[in-house]
Amino acid sequence: MLFAVFLPALLAIFIPYLSKWKDKIHTGFFVLLAPLAIFIYFVSFVGKGFEPVKQNYSWIPSLNIGLDFHLDGLSLLFVLLISGIGSLVAFYSIFYLHKSERLDQFYVYLLLFMTAMFGVVLSDNVYVLYSFWELTSISSFLLIGYWNYKERSRYGALKSMLITVFGGLSMLGGFILLTIITGTTSITEMIANADVILSNDYFGLILGLVLLGAFTKSAQFPFHIWLPDAMEAPTPVSAYLHSATMVKAGIFLVARFTPIFSQSEWFFVFVSGIGILTLIWGSYMAVRQTDLKGILAFSTISQLGMIMAMLGFGTKLAIFAAVFHILNHATFKGSLFMIAGIVDHETGTRDIRKLGGLATLMPISATLAFFGTFSMAGVPLPFLNGFYSKEMFFDATIELQESSLFIAEILRQAIPYLAVFGSIFTFVYSMYLVFGTFTGKKQLDKLEKAPHEAPIGMLISPIILVVGVIVIGIFPNLFNESLIAHAAESIYGEPIEKHIKYWHGFITPLYMSLIVVILGAILAYTRKSWSAVYRxxxxxxxxxxxxxxxxxxxxxxxxxxxxxxxNGSLRRYMIFILVTIIVVTFSFIGLTSGFALDTSDIAEITIHEVLIAVAMAIAAVATIFTRNKIAAILILGVVGYGLALLFVIYRAPDLALTQLVVETITVALFLLCFYHLPNLRERTDSKLEKSTNIIISVAFGALMTIVAISAHSTKLFDSISEYFIETSYKLGGGKNIVNVILVDMRGLDTLFEIVVLGIAALAIYTMIKLRVKKKGAK
The missing domain is CATH 1.20.5 (Single alpha-helices involved in coiled-coils or other helix-helix interfaces)
Structure with a gap:
């Protein structure tokens, strides 16, 4: 599984090189290989006899953080959606994005996004999950803002990242508390310790923090505002984000932690309450939109609210229906976004007010749109998969058990009515979308292009998804026992056996569906007469x-x-920095040790050390008063060379030699730059400023003295020096302990220090070259 998770990111490394051939072969063909291979690999796990698989790879064992991947029914469903829809999106993008676009950047972002999503749904370690979670926010930010020359793209990208990252940080707080309470970073082990979590005093805080992360990511009310602005991304990205990935991550998180949280009635109140509210608000606001992708964006908000509400119900039927609708939603919503992209691509606009009558000009696209929208609306036809899960949703609202919590009981009684109300508007926006685009009067004069049917390559992906809508509708149990049941069991914790069928007789859910269709049809037909309600x-x-x-x-x-x-005052900046260090450090030492310093084992001070220290102090003070630049440089050198002498006395020849080299180079550089140094002006500090300088200087000197003595005298744990003495020769093969520490023990530190210096050198070289070119241009 490790290779499957990181395969897209590995391919992303080579995309900039592969994109150089885009004139001969579209870069998307290379990208298509990764999700397709992953999909084929994970399809092999589908079956009635599926058993969860877990793989552990050590990463940071000292913090109990490892690349632990867990494949159960829930993660298998999401992996198949991410890779399957990802393959179709990659194929669709080949015909949607012209070769003149920055394909290398687009596909690198897309592959990173795939990797992030695979990591989220497969991770068993909460901190690894969080890492991938934030990577989805960053990569989606890059995808949404892909056309960065557009102000709306930049605005939508920033909004999505700010809201989702805010939720992610909240979720991290919940994960930290869960880790402290359970003593583990494994999600499966946390589920096994659900009783410990539920009985903890911080359970309410944990629930709120984790749900906040889920709600922001899955665009639940009132955090839904980022999703409509995300439509500024290219249509392949929108189709991917809305159907199978970004927004579904929040749904996945709630589903994953349902075995822990669902035992609390507050989980039902928050999740179902917010879910139903999101369903109603999203469907209601979708009817108001005029942009095709805007309608679909709010429809996604509505559908996610419905799924979230069912997860909050917590019953077997509701969990099964939620999982079933996750699959169904991916099929019809992915196809509809692709059709919206086709309409935009072939007409030059997504404004539904300028569209109409396209069914005769784009018959295949119109047919696909009819199947997708009617399935989304939950029209009771046996060949539409959306109806099955919508009817289960209605059935689950009626099946809710009685609640002991007063707020939960009120919500339980109201949910069936709210579900019907929200679904009515779902029907309205579905009809508004399909009939407003493909039927009615043609307005060819308002279109930027002469509309015609899209090329077959662009139609293949939505055709496959619509075929999925129909096949699942005709054979609803095709993936029941082999996939859906396993996913539902992973959430509920017990096997769930549910036979899906079209006809259940004249029961309440059927009447609810008929009410939705009848009232929805009336409202859709009279939409213009009541649309003033939005005012x-x-x-x-x-x-x-x-x-x-x-x-x-x-x-x-x-x-x-x-x-x-x-305000540009270096003096003020240094005062803020030094005062903060002094106050914080003194406070910490005082609170922890009460300034109880042990000086019994401090070495005696010799006359040599005193003389050198006095000379250094005099030189340091003299630099303040001198007005001669040469004298200031030489006096400053006295301080550095004096420190080198102290290192010699303390028998640290390596440090002494290093200090001598550094000080010599520093003095030489100052002298080389002598001409460009500013003149030393007469100081005009006020008495208050001088007093402040003296106080801070003395305080900082006293702080360094106390810190040095405290560090030497306070032994909270055994010194690491013994370890270096014992192992430096064995592990590093060197007799000089300091060299072994720098090269071997702290090899990565030294490496990164060299990297930093290298980057700085490159930056300086670049600036010099730019300056030379600029002068040459003049």
Missing amino acids: LVPGKLSFNKAYDYLLDQIEKTSAKITNTYM
């Missing part, structure tokens, strides 16, 4: 305006605070 609700209120206002106030307040101390 009242939401009216002038907008969560986007609240987000913009909050972000603007944060920036203004931050700038105001920053400007109070960032």
Whole structure:
């Protein structure tokens, strides 16, 4: 599984080189290989006899963090969706994105995003999951902002990252508390210790933090505002984000931790309450949109709310229906986004007000759209998979058990009515989308292009997805025992046996579906006559305006605070830094040891050391008063060479030689730059400034003295020096312990120090070259 997770990222390394051949072969063909290979690999696990698989790879054992991957029914479903839809999206992008686009960047971002999603759904370690979780935010930020020359693309990318990263940090807080409480970083072990978590005083805080991460990622109300702006990404990205990946990560997180949290009624209140509210608000607002992708974005919000609500119900039927709808939603929503992209690609617009009558000009696209939208609307036809899971949803709302919590009981009674209300608007926006685009009067004069059917290459991916809609609709139990049941069991914790069938008789869920269709059809037909209601609700209120206002106030307040101390005064900066160090360090030493310093084992001070220290002190003070640049440089050198003498006295020849070399080079550089050094002006500091300087200087000197004595006298644990003495020759093969420490024991530190110096050298070289070119241009 390790190779499968990182295969897309590995391929991403070679994409910049492969993209050089894009004039001969589209880069997407290379990218297609990774998700397709992963899909074929994981399909082999599908079957009635599937057993969970776990693989562990050591990473940071000292922190109990390893690349631990766990493949159960839930993660298998998501892996197949990510790789399967990913393959179709990659193939679709070959015909959607022209070769003149920056294909290398696009596909690198897409492959990183795939890797992040695979890591999220397969990780068993909470910190590894969090790492991949944040990588989804970063890579989606790059994908949404791919057309960075557009202001709306940059705005949507930033909004998505700010909201999802905020939720991710909250989720990390919950993970840290879970790790402390259970003593493990493994999710499966946390589930085994669910009783310990539920009985802990911090359970409410943990629940809130983890759900906050899930809600922001899956665009639940009121964090849904980032998803409509994410439509600024290229359509292949939108289809991928909305159907199988980014937003489904939040759904996955709730599903993964359901065995722990579902035993609390507050889980039902928050998850189902927010889910139903999201369903209603998303479907209601979708009808208001005029952009095809805008309608689909709010429809995704609505559908995710429905899935989230079912996970909150926590019953066997609800869990099974949620898993089933995750699969169904991926098929019809992925196809609809691709059709929206085709319409945009072939007409030059996504504005539904300019569209209409395209069914005769784009018959294949229209047919695909009809199947997708009718399935999304839950129309009771036996060849549409969306109806099955929608009817299960209605059945699950009725089946809810009684609650002891007053708020939960009220919600339980209201949910069936709210579900019908939200589903009515789901029907309305579905009909609005398909009939507004493909039927009615043609408006060819408003289109940028003469519409015609898309090339077959662009149609293959949505055709495959619509075939999935129909096949699952005709054979609803095709993937039941081999896939859906295993995923539902992973969430519920017990086997779930559910036979899916079209006809259950004249029961309440059927009546609910008929109410949705009848009232939805009436509202869809009369949409223009009642659309004025949006002037009242939401009216002038907008969560986007609240987000913009909050972000603007944060920036203004931050700038105001920053400007109070960032005034260009180096003296003020040093005062802030030094005072903070002095206060914090003194406070910490005082609270931990009460300044109880042991000086019994400190070496005696000899006359040589005193003389050198006095000379260094006099030289340091003299640099403040001298007004001659040469004298200042030479006096400063006295301090450095004096320190080298102290190293000689303390029998540290390596340090003494290093100090001599550094000090010699420093003095030489100062002398070489002598001409460019500023003149030393007469100081005009006030008495207050001079007093402040003296106090801070003395305090900092006293701090360094106390820290040195405290570090020497306080032994909280055995010194590591003994380890170096014992192992330096055995492990490093060198008799000089200091050299072995620098080269072997701290090899990575030394390596990164060299890397930093190398980067700095490259930066300096680049600036010199640019300056030379600039002068040459003049």
